[in-house]
Amino acid sequence: MIATVTLNPCLDRTITVHRLVVDETNRWTGTHLYAGGKGIDVSRAIHEMDGITTAYGFVGGPDGRILEILLDEEGLPFSFTPIMQETRTNFIITDTTTSQQTRINAPGPRILKKELERFIGKLRRIYPSPDLMVFGGSVPPGVPVNIYHDLVMEANGFGIRSILDSEGQWLEEGIKAKPYLVKPNVREAEELLKTELSTEKAIINGALGLVEMGIEVAVVSRGTDGIVAATKEKIIKAVPPPVKVRSAVGAGDCAIAGLALKLAYGEPLIEACQLAVAMGTAAVLTPGTELCHRTDVEKMLPQIKVGEISTKQRAKAFFTGSNEISS
Numbered sequence: 001m002i003a004t005v006t007l008n009p010c011l012d013r014t015i016t017v018h019r020l021v022v023d024e025t026n027r028w029t030g031t032h033l034y035a036g037g038k039g040i041d042v043s044r045a046i047h048e049m050d051g052i053t054t055a056y057g058f059v060g061g062p063d064g065r066i067l068e069i070l071l072d073e074e075g076l077p078f079s080f081t082p083i084m085q086e087t088r089t090n091f092i093i094t095d096t097t098t099s100q101q102t103r104i105n106a107p108g109p110r111i112l113k114k115e116l117e118r119f120i121g122k123l124r125r126i127y128p129s130p131d132l133m134v135f136g137g138s139v140p141p142g143v144p145v146n147i148y149h150d151l152v153m154e155a156n157g158f159g160i161r162s163i164l165d166s167e168g169q170w171l172e173e174g175i176k177a178k179p180y181l182v183k184p185n186v187r188e189a190e191e192l193l194k195t196e197l198s199t200e201k202a203i204i205n206g207a208l209g210l211v212e213m214g215i216e217v218a219v220v221s222r223g224t225d226g227i228v229a230a231t232k233e234k235i236i237k238a239v240p241p242p243v244k245v246r247s248a249v250g251a252g253d254c255a256i257a258g259l260a261l262k263l264a265y266g267e268p269l270i271e272a273c274q275l276a277v278a279m280g281t282a283a284v285l286t287p288g289t290e291l292c293h294r295t296d297v298e299k300m301l302p303q304i305k306v307g308e309i310s311t312k313q314r315a316k317a318f319f320t321g322s323n324e325i326s327s
């Protein structure tokens with residue numbers, strides 16, 4: 001079982017209007033509710049691929065209840081820890097005439113110390129223990145900035161491998177606990193390493209830098225260019241075919257689901273990278289917050305170019321000026 005953790009889930013309420021006029025009464029033409037959050041999305045994508053997963057995190061108030069009802073309707077297993085304050089709601093107004101989106105994001109609810117303790121206690125008691133844990137997204141008010149460090153250490157203590165996908169200080173602190181895998185995108189990796197990663201060579205060196213920091217598998221995702229993964233022994237590059245992008249929202253979460261689905265059960269990293277790119281790229285084919293569809297992933301998988309070289313070979317194989325993969 002792959003356990004995902006979303007500390008700061010949200011309920012996205014999208015309202016569609018024909019032409020938004022501010023300071024006037026508008027009529028909506030459609031509404032949509034979506035249970036959002038990085039870990040939840042990873043669980044959703046795993047579930048889509050028939051993987052076994054449970055989503056953990058915090059929910060509170062009526063909107064938290066709605067979030068749970070939505071996940072129930074999707075058949076997605078979850079086990080949230082209740083909190084006093086209400087789950088945050090983001091309002092999204094979509095204007096169908098201009099296709100413009102106006103977002104009004106709420107701050108997260110404040111988590112009490114005893115709620116955080118209850119949550120950590122719950123994670124400790126997951127039985128049988130998960131094959132892999134995925135920690136994703138922002139951290140709500142009241143939760144220490146080094147929470148991912150503590151959660152990764154907890155998982156390490158139980159011998160459970162973890163994937164961490166966050167940003168800024170949360171990621172910087174979390175990495176110190178040496179999660180099994182991190183998957184920053186290029187911008188997040190630049191922020192983390194405090195260096196510009198404008199070439200493929202720099203990205204590979206950046207990933208290797210993360211490995212030197214104690215990360216077993218460092219994956220840097222590069223949007224249209226796919227991913228680069230590094231371990232002590234090898235470097236893997238996986239590249240998708242050109243596709244028509246409808247919405248890139250959730251592509252990163254689908255890529256993580258692909259990595260988790262393979263690595264949780266000891267499959268080779270090269271297969272995990274191929275599935276990650278297939279799932280990430282399948283996610284951009286769907287509109288809005290919709291994630292990848294299994295049928296698209298299956299069609300995409302053989303089209304992903306993937307190559308592997310040893311770290312010793314890298315200068316020769318990848319840096320010859322061409323973007324081709326030499327495997």
Ligand SMILES: Nc1ncnc2c1ncn2[C@@H]1O[C@H](COP(=O)(O)OP(=O)(O)OP(=O)(O)O)[C@@H](O)[C@H]1O
Pocket residue numbers: 184185186221222223224225226227240241243245248249250251252253255276277278279280281284
């Ligand atoms: N425009 C695109 N065309 C093809 N594939 C894409 C595109 N954008 C993303 N992908 C696929 O999705 C993967 C993850 O995308 P990206 O690097 O944008 O992650 P991210 O920035 O973490 O995304 P998120 O905003 O969901 O967190 C890529 O490695 C790639 O496989």
Ligand SMILES: [Mg+2]
Pocket residue numbers: 165185252253
């Ligand atoms: Mg991301």
